[in-house]
Amino acid sequence: MNAIETKGLTKRYGTYSAVDNLNLNVAKGSICGFLGKNGAGKTTTIKMLTGLAKPTSGAISLSGVGRKYGSNNNSNIGFLPDVPNFYGYMTSREYLNFCGKLYAMEGKRLKARIEDLLKQVGLFNDNKNISTFSRGMKQRLGIAQALINEPDVIFLDEPISALDPIGRNEVMTLIRSLRGNITVFFSTHILTDVENTCDHVLILEKGKVLADDTIVNLKQRHAANAAILRLYTPDDGHRFSALARGQNDLTVEPQSPTEFILRADNLNVLGKRISSLLTEADISMEGFQAYTPSLDDIFIEMTGGVASE
Amino acid sequence: MNSYRVFFQKEWMEIIRTKKLYILMGVFAFFAMLSPVITRYMSEIIALATDDLMMITVPPTTWKDSWSQFYGNISQIGCICVIFMFMGCVSGEKQSGSAALTLTKNLTHTNFIVTKFIAAAVCFTFSIMLAGLICYAYTYYLFEYAGKISDLFMGIAAYSTFTFVLLSMTVLASTIARSTAVTALLSFCGFIILSLSNLVPGIGRLLPGMLLSKTAELSYGVQSPEIILAFIIAILIAMLCVFLSIYLLKRQEI
Numbered sequence: 215m216n217a218i219e220t221k222g223l224t225k226r227y228g229t230y231s232a233v234d235n236l237n238l239n240v241a242k243g244s245i246c247g248f249l250g251k252n253g254a255g256k257t258t259t260i261k262m263l264t265g266l267a268k269p270t271s272g273a274i275s276l277s278g279v280g281r282k283y284g285s286n287n288n289s290n291i292g293f294l295p296d297v298p299n300f301y302g303y304m305t306s307r308e309y310l311n312f313c314g315k316l317y318a319m320e321g322k323r324l325k326a327r328i329e330d331l332l333k334q335v336g337l338f339n340d341n342k343n344i345s346t347f348s349r350g351m352k353q354r355l356g357i358a359q360a361l362i363n364e365p366d367v368i369f370l371d372e373p374i375s376a377l378d379p380i381g382r383n384e385v386m387t388l389i390r391s392l393r394g395n396i397t398v399f400f401s402t403h404i405l406t407d408v409e410n411t412c413d414h415v416l417i418l419e420k421g422k423v424l425a426d427d428t429i430v431n432l433k434q435r436h437a438a439n440a441a442i443l444r445l446y447t448p449d450d451g452h453r454f455s456a457l458a459r460g461q462n463d464l465t466v467e468p469q470s471p472t473e474f475i476l477r478a479d480n481l482n483v484l485g486k487r488i489s490s491l492l493t494e495a496d497i498s499m500e501g502f503q504a505y506t507p508s509l510d511d512i513f514i515e516m517t518g519g520v521a522s523e
Numbered sequence: 524m525n526s527y528r529v530f531f532q533k534e535w536m537e538i539i540r541t542k543k544l545y546i547l548m549g550v551f552a553f554f555a556m557l558s559p560v561i562t563r564y565m566s567e568i569i570a571l572a573t574d575d576l577m578m579i580t581v582p583p584t585t586w587k588d589s590w591s592q593f594y595g596n597i598s599q600i601g602c603i604c605v606i607f608m609f610m611g612c613v614s615g616e617k618q619s620g621s622a623a624l625t626l627t628k629n630l631t632h633t634n635f636i637v638t639k640f641i642a643a644a645v646c647f648t649f650s651i652m653l654a655g656l657i658c659y660a661y662t663y664y665l666f667e668y669a670g671k672i673s674d675l676f677m678g679i680a681a682y683s684t685f686t687f688v689l690l691s692m693t694v695l696a697s698t699i700a701r702s703t704a705v706t707a708l709l710s711f712c713g714f715i716i717l718s719l720s721n722l723v724p725g726i727g728r729l730l731p732g733m734l735l736s737k738t739a740e741l742s743y744g745v746q747s748p749e750i751i752l753a754f755i756i757a758i759l760i761a762m763l764c765v766f767l768s769i770y771l772l773k774r775q776e777i
Contacts, residue, residue: 264627267776284632284773293627299619301533303540315529316628359624 215278217242217367217397218263223272225258225421232258234421236272240414242366243394247408248401250418251517256401257296259418260371263399264293277366289317292360292368292396296375298352302345306337306355309344310362317363331358335388350381357388361396368392370400374407386411405509415509417516424516429509436512439481440505443488445472450497457491475505526630527638534642543608544646550604551597551654558593559661586666590742593658594682598735601651602714605686606693609643610706613697613772623777632772640694640765644687651686655679670743678742681734681750684757688731689714691764698768698775731757 218240225233233255240246250256261267263274265283274281277290300309307328314324332338335354340347344355353373360368370389374382386407392398393413402408408415408429415432417425425432445451448471455474458466464487465477478484481504492499507515538544561568565588566581613636616622626635655675662669669675689710696709721732733753741750 261776266623266627268774288627288629291627293624295620295623297620298624299621300624301537301621303537308536312529312533313628315532316526316625316630318525318629356624363628 215242216240216275217244217277218246218399219275220263221273223259223262223274224270225255225262225267226270231421233262233269233418236418236421236423238416238423238426240397240399240416242277242397244413245389245393245398245411246400246414246416247412248399248416248418249403249405249408249513250401254418255421256418257371258421260293260369260399260401264288264291264369289363290366292363292365294353294356294360294368294370294373296372298356300344300352300355300359302343304344305341306332306344306347306358307341309355310359313359313362319363327362327364331361334358334361334391336384350377350384353377353381353385354388357385361392365396367397367399370398372401372403374402374404382407405513409509417513419517425512432509432512433506436507436515437505439479439484440475440477440507441481441484441488442469442501442503442505443474443476443499444501445474446498446500448472453495454492454497457495461487461491472500526634530625530630530634530638531642534638535645538642538646544649547604547608547646547650548653551601551650552657554593554596554600555654555657556661558596558658559589559665562589562592563665586662586668586670587739587743589658589662589666590670590678591739593654594678594738594742597651597654597682598718598738601682602686602689602718605643605647605689606707606710606714608646609690609693610697610710611703612639612643612694613768614700614703614706615697617775617777618702626777633769636694636698636765636768636772640691640768643690643694647686647690648683651679651683674742674744677746678738681741681754682738684754684761685717685731685734685738687761688757688764689717691761691768692717695764695768695771698771729753729756731760 216239218238220236220238223233223236223238224231236259248256248259258267262269263276265281265285265288268283279290304312310328310331311324314327319327329338335358337351337354337358340351344352347355357370357373360370373389374385377385382404389398389400390411413428415425415427415429416423445454451471455466455468458464463478464484467475469475476484476488478487485502488502562584565584569581616625622635626632655678659669659672659675692713693706693710696713697706700706700709717731718735719732720730721727721736723730727733728749729752731753733750734757737750
């Protein structure tokens with residue numbers, strides 16, 4: 215059974231489709247990275263999944279239970295928005311106590327859960343009001359409140375966007391620790407973290423899904439017909455660029471004066487073509503190997519590499 | 524019922540810790556103490572303020588004037604305090620994002636609005652009751668009579684009911700608006716309309732403005748049969764505003 219399923223999920227504002235016919239299938243216990251440029255529809259999707267926005271059409275199912283907008287049954291989900299804001303006059307313990315009680319948790323069970331979570335997120339010894347917390351501390355408290363009810367699925371909207379590298383690492387370690395127990399669905403722009411953490415990646419562009427696959431599959435698919443060529447000198451690089459410009463079936467992407475990513479329909483043919491081109495021009499190569507793209511490369515390639523407005 | 528209880532506890536903690544209750548109690552208590560004293564020594568104050576050549580005859584003041592002075596003072600300042608205290612109750616939470624966290628737990632939009640209204644109403648009622656008792660005690664001390672205690676509660680009930688309508692309009696304005704500044708503007712417009720509603724020809728005597736204009740009279744025992752209708756209509760308007768707030772919040776993207 216999938217933890218998150220949507221069928222034809224759509225959100226329109228007038229004639230503009232923020233999310234267009236989204237079909238999601240996220241496996242239970244997996245960590246799913248939700249990627250897309252600004253304005254791609256990520257936050258709107260998360261809002262619909264968490265019941266904060268009413269879908270124009272489509273169906274949502276979380277842990278096999280259909281979700282109806284307006285119902286207050288959020289017992290199986292946790293949510294952390296991009297800029298979490300808590301009641302500043304409370305301490306972290308009081309806030310978690312409030313959240314737990316909203317889920318009808320009481321007594322020793324709730325107290326033990328609060329202490330466990332505060333230890334887990336490193337706020338055990340903080341008894342100050344939340345208004346004095348740093349951004350990182352708020353983010354960690356945000357994760358704790360999302361987990362208070364021991365949910366099946368948690369939705370994290372850009373949980374690391376405004377954190378320093380140390381805070382980012384802490385939060386990502388926390389997210390990784392949830393693997394297998396809880397399904398984590400999180401949106402972010404920091405793709406290296408997705409690469410190091412996620413089992414599954416979903417790329418959204420203008421409200422439509424561009425990719426919905428595991429990172430391994432995505433990389434294999436995008437690496438299939440690409441290779442990386444390294445030359446010894448920039449002069450060799452210039453000459454190679456001039457030669458390659460005349461080849462219609464070869465795409466050359468310079469990475470530096472001596473390094474190029476080459477794409478063609480077939481990797482074997484590509485090797486032979488490059489070999490003959492270099493021999494013809496009397497250029498020695500330092501290295502030639504199959505290219506493994508990073509998630510950044512895949513993302514840029516799929517979304518057209520143009521920053522959103 | 525659990526979520527109502529838990530959210531009410533949170534709202535009450537907010538009212539205490541952000542000192543809303545103490546400020547409201549302080550403002551009302553100040554006027555409750557000041558009004559009987561000003562009324563009792565009015566002739567002396569006027570005599571001190573004018574020279575010997577100017578002769579102003581001030582009729583002797585009574586305990587009834589003390590109540591008129593009290594309600595005259597709090598009818599505007601008290602209502603303005605209520606607007607300032609509670610104008611951010613929904614818009615502030617939407618703006619800051621805390622509403623998004625709360626509403627993704629087991630709390631409905633209905634719980635959210637109703638509890639906010641009830642908590643604000645309880646805070647206000649507590650403050651005005653205390654002020655009424657202080658004013659009663661001071662009036663009794665200075666004039667040796669302050670009216671029947673049941674009439675004191677009638678006056679407070681009329682003022683409270685008017686303020687509940689104002690509170691419900693503030694909650695509605697706070698739900699409609701995205702910012703507290705817009706909420707304040709809408710609430711003040713609502714306050715002016717409510718205050719003047721008793722001047723509407725024909726039906727004015729049944730509208731909430733009548734409750735505000737009759738608070739002092741009710742405190743010294745003057746009642747009119749139509750006042751009960753004004754109470755009922757005010758309660759219905761307050762309920763309508765609360766229902767409208769729930770309806771609108773459900774349609775908003777938070």
